[in-house]
Amino acid sequence: MEQQESGTSRRAFLERLGAVGGTAMVMAAMDAWHVPTASAATAPPALTGAGKGKTIVILGAGHAGQVAAFELNKLGYRCIVLEARGFAGGRVQTARRGFTATELGGETQRCDFDPGEYLNIGPWRIPFHHRSTLHYTKQFGVPLETMVNDNDAAWMQHNDGSGALKGKRVRQYEVKTDLRGRVNELIAKAATSGQLDQQVRAEDRELFLDYLASSGRLKKDLAYRGSDLRGYVKPPGAGDQPGTIDDPYGLSDLLQSHLWRDFQVGEYTHPLTMFQPVGGMDQIAKAFEKRNAPMLRFNCEVQQIRQTDKAVTVNYVDTKTGKTASVTGDFCLCTIPLSVLRSIDTPFSDDFRAAMDDATYVPVGKIGLQMKRRFWEEDDGIYGGHVKLDHPAIRQISLPSNNFQGQKGTLLGAYLLFDGATEVSAMSLKERIDYALAAGEAVFPGSYRANFERGFSWFWHLAKYNLGGWANWTAEARKDSYPKLLNADGRIYLAGEHLSYLGGWQAGAIESAWQQIEKIHQRAQQA
Amino acid sequence: MKVAVTLFALLVAAPCAAQDVAAGEVLYKQKCAACHQPTGKGVKGAFPALAGDALVLGDPALLSRMLLVGKGGMPTFKRLMTDQQIADVLSFVRSSFGNSAAPVLPDVVAAMRATLPASGGPTGPLGN
Numbered sequence A: 001m002e003q004q005e006s007g008t009s010r011r012a013f014l015e016r017l018g019a020v021g022g023t024a025m026v027m028a029a030m031d032a033w034h035v036p037t038a039s040a041a042t043a044p045p046a047l048t049g050a051g052k053g054k055t056i057v058i059l060g061a062g063h064a065g066q067v068a069a070f071e072l073n074k075l076g077y078r079c080i081v082l083e084a085r086g087f088a089g090g091r092v093q094t095a096r097r098g099f100t101a102t103e104l105g106g107e108t109q110r111c112d113f114d115p116g117e118y119l120n121i122g123p124w125r126i127p128f129h130h131r132s133t134l135h136y137t138k139q140f141g142v143p144l145e146t147m148v149n150d151n152d153a154a155w156m157q158h159n160d161g162s163g164a165l166k167g168k169r170v171r172q173y174e175v176k177t178d179l180r181g182r183v184n185e186l187i188a189k190a191a192t193s194g195q196l197d198q199q200v201r202a203e204d205r206e207l208f209l210d211y212l213a214s215s216g217r218l219k220k221d222l223a224y225r226g227s228d229l230r231g232y233v234k235p236p237g238a239g240d241q242p243g244t245i246d247d248p249y250g251l252s253d254l255l256q257s258h259l260w261r262d263f264q265v266g267e268y269t270h271p272l273t274m275f276q277p278v279g280g281m282d283q284i285a286k287a288f289e290k291r292n293a294p295m296l297r298f299n300c301e302v303q304q305i306r307q308t309d310k311a312v313t314v315n316y317v318d319t320k321t322g323k324t325a326s327v328t329g330d331f332c333l334c335t336i337p338l339s340v341l342r343s344i345d346t347p348f349s350d351d352f353r354a355a356m357d358d359a360t361y362v363p364v365g366k367i368g369l370q371m372k373r374r375f376w377e378e379d380d381g382i383y384g385g386h387v388k389l390d391h392p393a394i395r396q397i398s399l400p401s402n403n404f405q406g407q408k409g410t411l412l413g414a415y416l417l418f419d420g421a422t423e424v425s426a427m428s429l430k431e432r433i434d435y436a437l438a439a440g441e442a443v444f445p446g447s448y449r450a451n452f453e454r455g456f457s458w459f460w461h462l463a464k465y466n467l468g469g470w471a472n473w474t475a476e477a478r479k480d481s482y483p484k485l486l487n488a489d490g491r492i493y494l495a496g497e498h499l500s501y502l503g504g505w506q507a508g509a510i511e512s513a514w515q516q517i518e519k520i521h522q523r524a525q526q527a
Numbered sequence B: 001m002k003v004a005v006t007l008f009a010l011l012v013a014a015p016c017a018a019q020d021v022a023a024g025e026v027l028y029k030q031k032c033a034a035c036h037q038p039t040g041k042g043v044k045g046a047f048p049a050l051a052g053d054a055l056v057l058g059d060p061a062l063l064s065r066m067l068l069v070g071k072g073g074m075p076t077f078k079r080l081m082t083d084q085q086i087a088d089v090l091s092f093v094r095s096s097f098g099n100s101a102a103p104v105l106p107d108v109v110a111a112m113r114a115t116l117p118a119s120g121g122p123t124g125p126l127g128n
C-alpha cells in the first residue's frame, strides 16, 4: 500500500481521474496543469522615441534580461545588467568538456565528455510556433537543426500492465498501427450495423467509413489484419523477398499493456519535430552575450533593492572579491526567478510579496550519458526520439538528434520531474548515474552499461540562482496573484518565464521581457 | 481464533491509521532530503533548516498546508503525496534532528486538504 502510494505520480493521478471522470476530465486537468501552448508575440514591440539619458538596471542575464538589454539599448537607454553567475544565459546552459557546476550541498562536477559531445542541461527543443525564440535565432544567425521529438521506431516497454505485451520491448509503430486498426475496425463495424446512425448522418457515412478504413488500414470487409505500417518480421528485399508482416496484437493485450499511455507527443504542443541549435542550446545565450557584452556585469549577486519615487538602487556583492557595490537607475527590470527573489531584501509591498509566494517551482533535473558507440542507431535503427519506459521516475530515454551515424553519442538518460527529481537528486553523483544506467539496461540489455563512458547530472532545484526548474501557477494563483506581478511595484518591473503563459519555455522569458520593456518605455517617455 | 485474528489486524493496522514514522523516514529521503539535507539542516539562504524551525514545530495544520501548497522553491506535494504520507513524513521531521513535537495525524492533513481549491497540480505532464 505504502509502496504503491509512494509511486503516486501525475500519471497515476490522471489514471484515477480517467477512471472517475473519463477522458474529458483528464483533458480538463491537463489543461489546468497548463500544457504549454503557442507564443502570442512574434516580434519585439515596435517602439519609437528615445531612451537617451535614462538608465535601466536589469537583474539577471537569462533570456529575459538579455532580451530586455538588447532591445532597450537599441532605443538609447543605458542598460546595466547584473548577473550573479560568471556567464550569461541563466537556465540556457550546455554541459560540454570543461563545464563545471556545483549544486547546493553538492560536490563540484566537471564535465569530461569527449570534444563535440554535449548535454543541454536546461532547454533542449524549440517548437515551430515559438516564433519569439525563432525570431532571435534567425536574427543572430544561430544555426538550427531538426530535433527529432518523436520516433515511431523507438522502443517502448511497460511492466505495469498485463497480458501478452507486458514487459515486452516493442516498436512504437507496431503499437500505434495496431491500436488504430483495432479501434477503427470496431467503429466501422458499429457504423455499418446501424449503431451510429444517430451520430453520423447518412450522407456522411461513406466518407466516415473511408476515413476509418484508410487511416486504420482496414480490409474490404472492414477487418484489421495488420499492415506494413506495423513493420515486418521479415523485411522486404531484392528478388523473391516480399517481406512478411506479423499478426497484429489483440485489442485486449494492447489496452492491458498500458503502452498507449505514452503517446503524448505530436500535433501542436510537442510537435513531432522541433529545432535545436547546432552545438547546444547555449548558442542562443552566447549570441545575445556577444551583442550585449558592454552592458553585462558578471559575478554580481544582487542582495538588496531599494527605491524612491525617482530612482531604484540595487546593492550587490561581487562574488569574486566579496566587495559590495551599488548601481542606481531610473527603472529596474528584475528577471530573478521568484524562488530566489523572495529571499532577497526587496522594497515590495506586502501584497506584491504575497503574490510572489504564490508561485511554486517544479523540481527538475537531467542525467546525460556519453556512450562509446551509437548502439541505438547501429543495432536498432533508432535515430533520435524517445524510448518510452514505465520506470517509476525515468519515463523516457531521449536519443541525440545531432551527429547521426557518428561514433559516440550522448543521450539523455533521465529527464526527471517532481518527486522523481527530488528522489534522484538526493543521491550521490555516482548513484544517479547507476540509477539511470539500470533503467536503460532494461530496454537495451547488453549494450547500455557496456557502452557507457561518462555521465553528467544536473538538478535545477539545487541550482543556487534558480531553486527550481520553472514556476508553477495553480489556477487560483494564476487568477489572483499572477496579474499583480505584471504591474510595476513603484519603479521595479518583473519579467521572466514565470510571468507568461509559456512557463518553462524560452519563449515565455523572451515575450515577458518584450511585454515589460514596452511598459517601461511608455512610462519613461512620459516622464 | 477469529477474535485473535481481528485483534492482530487491529494491532497491525492501528499505527497505520495514525502515523508511521519509519515510513516517514523513507519518504523524507525521497522527497525532502535533496534540499533540506539528510541532516535536516537545510542550506543557508536557499532551503530552511527543519531542525528547530518554528513552522515545523508549530501548528500541524499550517505545517501540512506548506506541503500541500508549497511556497517559492518549495514545490506543492498535493498531487504527489497522500494524507497518510504527509502525516508520516511530518511526524518523522517533528521527531528527528533534535526536534520533539507531537506527531501529525492524517486527519489533520485531510482537513487542511479539504479547505484548498481543487486545482493546483504540477505543470504539464511532459516536461518542456
Ligand SMILES: Cc1cc2nc3c(=O)[nH]c(=O)nc-3n(C[C@H](O)[C@H](O)[C@H](O)COP(=O)(O)OP(=O)(O)OC[C@H]3O[C@@H](n4cnc5c(N)ncnc54)[C@H](O)[C@@H]3O)c2cc1C
Pocket: A059, A060, A061, A062, A063, A064, A065, A082, A083, A084, A085, A088, A089, A090, A091, A092, A121, A122, A123, A124, A125, A126, A133, A300, A301, A302, A303, A335, A336, A337, A340, A344, A364, A365, A366, A460, A465, A466, A468, A469, A470, A495, A496, A497, A498, A503, A504, A505, A506, A507, A508, A509, B128
Ligand atoms: C530542465 C529544463 C528544460 C527546459 N526545456 C526547455 C525547452 O526544451 N525549450 C524551451 O524553450 N525552454 C525550456 N526550458 C525553459 C527555459 O530554460 C526557461 O524558461 C528560460 O530560460 C527562463 O529564462 P529567464 O530569463 O526567465 O530565467 P533564467 O534563465 O533563470 O534567468 C534568471 C537569471 O537571474 C540570475 N540571478 C538569480 N539570482 C540572482 C541574483 N541574486 N543576482 C543577480 N542575478 C541573479 C540567474 O543567474 C539567471 O541568469 C527548460 C528549462 C529547464 C530547467
